[in-house]
Amino acid sequence: MALSNEAYEALQAIVGERNVTRDPAILDGYALQMLVELVRPNCGHYMPRAGAIVMPGSTEEVQAIVKAANKYNFGVKPHGTGWYHWASPMYDPGTRYGDEKDTVQLDMRRMNSIEIDEKNGIAIVGPYVIHAQLHAEAIKRGWSCNIIGAGSSCSVVAAACAYSGIGAGTMWMGGNAENVLGMEWVTPSGEIVRNGSLGSGDGWFCGEGPGPSVRGIMRGTLGSRGGMGVYTKCAVRLAHWPGSTDWNVQGTVPAYRLPLDKTFRVYTVAVPTWDAWTDLYYKIYDNEIGYTLHRQYNLAGAELAPAFWLMYTDPTKQLSDLPAMLDEPGMAELTEEMRISLQIVMAGRSEADAELQDKVLDKILEEVGGWKVEKYCTQDMAEFTNMYMNRLGHKEINYVYAGNYIGSWMQAGTPDWVKGYIPVAAAGYERDYRNGLLVQAGGDSMMGTVGAYPGGGIMGLEQFVSYDGADHESTAAAWYHMDDAVEDAKTINYPPGKEALYIEMRYTDEQAFDKWSKSKQPWTYVFQREIRKRYDPNYVGDRQYNWIPEEWERGEKHASTPIMPGPGRPQPAPEGYPTI
Amino acid sequence: MEDMKQDLIGIVGADNVLDDPVITEAYAKDESFVLSIKPKMVVRPGGEAEVQALVAWANKTATPLVPVSSGVPHFYGDTVPSVPGAVIVDLSRMTRILRVDRRNRMVVVEPGVTYAQLQPELAKEGMRITPPLYPRANKSVVGSLLERQPTLITRYNYSLPEPLRNCGVIWGSGQRFFTGDAGWGPADLEAQWASGGRQVDPKGPAQTDFYRLLTGAEGSYGIVTWASVKCELLAEPRKLLFVTAPKLDDLVDLTYRVVRIRVADEIFVVNGAYLAALVGKDAADVAALSLSLPAWTLVMGVGGRALFPEDRMAVAEKDIADAVAASGKQLLQAIPGLATSRVEAAVFGEYDGAATADGAAHWKLRAKGGVADILFHTPLDKAAGYLATMQDAAVAHKYPVGDIGVYLQPQHQGVAYHMEFSLPYAKDDKAEAAKARALYSAASKKLIDDGAYFSRPYGEWADPVYNRDAAGRDALRTVKKIVDPNNVLNPSKLCF
Structure with missing residues (x-):
């Protein structure tokens, strides 16, 4: 059912004619999102086209738009800064x-808007403020x-609330999720x-209560990814920065460097085995060292990363130099040396603290056999790592090899x-990747958080799988x-892991209900x-806020259509086909 | 009545159904000003299955249940029935420590596990959980965390419910459920442990943080039958440092700084009256100390743990000393006129072992036998304003301003401070009790009106606080209808 003229005029009345459009070219521009070709029929590059694009300027305008959605029977999907296909409308006819x-x-x-209570x-931010x-x-x-x-190109509100x-x-x-204090939810x-x-009405400083926390229904492991209303503002807790407040950034694009303050230490450390790697993590947790920590560089793949980052930081080199650099x-020795490695930035609150953290790290490395x-x-390289880890401003790397990437695994625990x-x-x-249709960066192309929860104890590793979205065979792989x-x-x-969430995007609602109704504790979705009945009785959101209808809860109904067919498996690699 | 008793005996056994009037009377009141309502019976389930059966029975018979996990004294009215005909579900028999995991620093406990029981067990593994300030020995760990009692080490307090992680819960509907990452797996802890699950991540499952709904709920949404809790390493060595000042304002900037750089372990601010109550041996001692102790004290713990513990403590102490010097204050190794060992007993003691079963010796009751606490959250820079509000109210009610204990506990890395006014009064003196109650009501109202955030709105605070946020109140009622459609769990306690 197309958006009616009456509905469109209502939107114009709310935000003004300049802030709403249904120009097909613009609509399609919004529909072109990351990972789309892995979840759309025939590996298409577009999510379903929106009925209109609307740019609200205030919470009140968002509220009026949502009320219009209920009146004129259209759906609403907010787009903060757009990362993944989640941010787009997701329904084809019949789904x-x-x-x-x-x-x-x-x-x-x-x-x-940004407002900082120093x-x-x-910090209190609007949804288009990026990190x-x-x-x-x-x-x-x-x-x-x-x-x-x-x-850092992603929206703070999206990350904190949705x-x-x-x-x-x-x-x-x-x-x-822990730092978000106040949320404003339409x-x-x-x-x-x-x-x-x-x-x-008492300010933005405490997210819990009064009594049971309403915060509990506003976001969980994930937020609702735009499927359950719109977050129009939030407050997040900031963290002490013990370094210079005037960054003397050096170098040239893309390898900007941030010189280390006296109280900073920046290292890439490595261990010989995965057993040593877990011991390293537990010891870092117990010793409470580190300001930012990540297995960052390995997103380029264990076989290529050591050469890749040397190429990246050398202004005389480019990607095509990588094979020769290998x-x-x-x-080859360097590749082995840093096969199981991570990056750590330690920021002391004083020089003595920095020296102590150094001493602790050395001792940990000695105990786990690391270096x-x-x-x-x-x-x-330390200055480059310092800049990278503290700003996370190099997201083009995700796409550098072939234009597209899919993150798989990343189960946290x-x-x-x-x-x-x-x-x-x-x-x-x-x-x-043996058949050459995915980038052969090394089976271990796993990047991940050292701490997926403050204080440590939980982490995950995301497998970075690079493919060429413009090539059908590579996309199929x-x-x-x-x-x-x-x-x-x-x-x-x-x-x-994460891939299962992406695969859900191929489903119809009913197919998703089938999946969720078979989960270990399906009452979550009940x-x-x-909650949806109360806050979205006309279902103007979408199933990114997961739920199951009563018929699925009782096992009386199942999806009646087959899951979206794939593009056909590429031929496996012939025997002896070379890999790196 | 007899049918009810037989039903309950069928669930928990005859030894665990109590209807002796002396016992039911004890559950009918606490140290707060809430109306005394006597329960019909007290039952003491021994495990999760019995809790689930009790909730099913309550739904069938429309009987209100009031969960209780800690021993006496209770202070806030949350365990006193708000309606007649209730059955108290006393969880104090559920005392199993289900799992201690040093490598992941996690412990899984039932709701009857107390600080006195748990901390020694964790110490064997070189761990502890960050306690609230000097909890009574019989205080339930799970109960304390569900109440969101403030804990002492703010740098470990990454969100207000921390270190609470996952919960097993029987909702008011009778639905059995696991929260957090335990909610993704089978509802079977043994099976989860066998497959490597450790109930570490509190978020979820899905788009809901169910555990947050259980905190601050005063048992009105569900009965928690186990909880996983994050532990910390025991600090050894450790010591306390102090800065004193004549006015609260004098300590504000320094407290901001020390909290911000996350150098201290325990950190809080108290006035002389509160500190006297905390360390005083008896009424006379408290009274004497109140007169002699500094007006305000910033208490900071430093400690060593893991590798190079002595170095770690020395660096922390030096960094604190530098911060104190930069503020123009003096760092003290002891509070003038008070043996540091007495403060250490309260701060490092982890629980008040001196408290007796009847509650008479609880440190808050030592001064005068009764106490009324007013507690709320505030940013630190507004604390002095609320103190003035409280003192003005005391003057207006002819309550001795010098008796007001004040405790400021940074939480959530210092963005919010638990502020507590403690008003001791002679419980047996009707006139004084009435005066304290009038002050408690008037000051609470004024503070709420002035923007003090009563995040745990016990008793008479509930209506004015919930009514400040109609949308939030409606959301809480929506949840209540889902998880407890027959309103059997602690009804009329919150906003439903």
Whole structure:
């Protein structure tokens, strides 16, 4: 059902004619999102086209739009800064449960205010504020902020209220899920709910209560990814920045460097085995060292990363130099030296504290049989790492090899538990790239947080699988890599990883209900159905806020259509086909 | 009545159904000003299955249940029935420590596990959990965390419910459920442990943080039958440092700084009256100390743990000393006129072992036998304003301003401070009790009106606080209808 003229005029009346459009070219521009070709029929590059794009300028305008959605029967999907296909309308005809309806995309770019309470270390931001903006403002004032793994180009509100919110700084600074204080939520029914002290009119400093925390229904492991109303503002807790407030950034694009303050230490450290790697993590947790920590550089793949980053930081080199660099003397040794490695930035609150952290790290490395990777601890590389880890501004790397990437695995848990899937994830990727359709960066192309929860104890590793989205065969290989990763996890009794969330995007609502109704504790989805009934009775959101109808709860109904067919498996590699 | 008793005996056994009037009377009141309502019976389930059966029975018979996990004294009215005909579900028999995991620093406990029981067991593994300030020995660990009692080490307090992680819960509907990462797996802890699950991540499952709904709920949504809790390493060596000042304002900037750089372990601010109550041996001692102790004291713990513990403590102490010097204050190794060992006993003691079963010796009751606490959250820079509000109210009610204990505990890395006014009064003196109660009500109202955030709105605070946020109140009622449609769990306690 297309958006009616009456509905469109209502939107114009709310935001003004300049802030709403249904120009097909613009609509398609919004529909072109990351990972789309892995979840759309025939590996198409577009999500379903929105009925209109609307740019609200205030919470009140968002509220009016949502009320119009209920009146004129259209869906609403907010787009903060857009990362993944989650941010787009998701329904083709016949795939939505209940009424057919068009979906209006909200582009939040006009809501970009930042307010910083310097005394109390709190920032209040609008949904179009990205981490880089907030970080830059915070640093000037001696504060920093947790930047999510997806990078500093992502919206703070989206990360804090509507998605996950973990990154390289989470262990010390807290994840956005923990740091979010006040949230302003325009529900799909058009109400405005605020949590904690904000809801009581007492300010943005406390996210819990009064009594049971309303915060509990506003976000969980993930947020609702735009499927349950719109978050129009939030407050996040900032973290102390012990370094210079005036960054003397050096170097040239893309390899900017941040000189180390006296109280900073930056290293790439490595260990000989995965057992030593888990011991390293547990000892870092117990010793409370590190400001930002990540297994960052390995996103380029264990076989290529050592050469890749040397290329990246050398202004005379480019990507096409990489094959030759791999053959340079010493590169094979370096590749082995840093096969199991991570990057750590330690920021002392004083010089004595920095020296102590250094001493502790040395002792930990001695105990686990690890070492500092000398080539990656030179002043230039340390300064590059310092900039990278503290700003996470290099998201182009995700796409550098072939234009597209899919993150698989990334199940989060204790280091000991995560260690259990590493060999399977590595072997699966090696198997899947043997035919040359995926980038052969090494079966271990796993990047991940050292701490997926503040204080440590939880982490995860995401397998970076690079493919060429403009090449059908390569895209097909990535498509089936996701399916295969799910099956690989089953062989070791692990739950599926991130890829399962992406695969859900191929489903109709009813197919998703089938899946969720078979989960270990399906009452979660029953609870969320009842919350939806209250806050989205006309289902103007979408199933990114997961739920199941009563018929599925009772086992009386199942999806009647087959799951979207794949593009056909590419031919496996012939015997003897070379890999790196 | 007899049918009810037989039903309950069928669930928990005859020894665990108590209807002796002396016992039911004890559950009908606490140290707060809430109306005394006597329960019909007290039952003491021995495990999760019995809790689930009790909730099913309550739904069938429309009987209100009031969960209680800690021993007496209770202070806030949350365990006193708000309606007649209730059955108390006393969880104090559920005392199993289900799992201690040093490598992941996690412990899984039932709700009857107390600080006195747990901390020694954790110490054997070189761990502890960060306690609230000097909890009574019989205080339930799970109960304390569900109440969101403030804990002492703010740098470990990454969100207000921390270190609470996962919960097993029987909702008011009878639905059995696991929260957090335990909610993704089978509802079977043994099976989860066998497959490497450690109930570490509190978030979720899915788009809901269910555990947050259980905190501050006063048992009105569900009965928690186990919880996983994050532990910390025991600090050894450790010591306390102090800065004193004549005015609260004098300590504000320094406290901001020390909290911000996360150098201290325990850190809080108290006034002389509060500190006297905390360390005083008896009424006379408290009274004497109140007169002699500094007006305000910033208490900071430093400690060593893991590798190079002595170095770690020395560096922390030096960094604190530098911060104190930069503020123009003096860092003290002891509070003038008070043996440091007495403060250490309260701060490092982890629980008040001196408290007796009847509650008479609880440190808050030593001064005068009764106490009324007013507690809320505030940013630190507003604390002095609320103190003035409280003192003005005391003057207006002819309550001795010098008797007001004040405790400021930074939480959530210092963005919010638990502020507590402690008003001791002679419980047996009706006139004094009435005066204290009038002050408690008037000051609470004024503070709420002035923007003090009562995040744990016990008793008479509930209506004015929940009514400040109609949308939030409606959301809580929505949840209540889902998880406890027959309103059997602690009804009329919150906003439903």
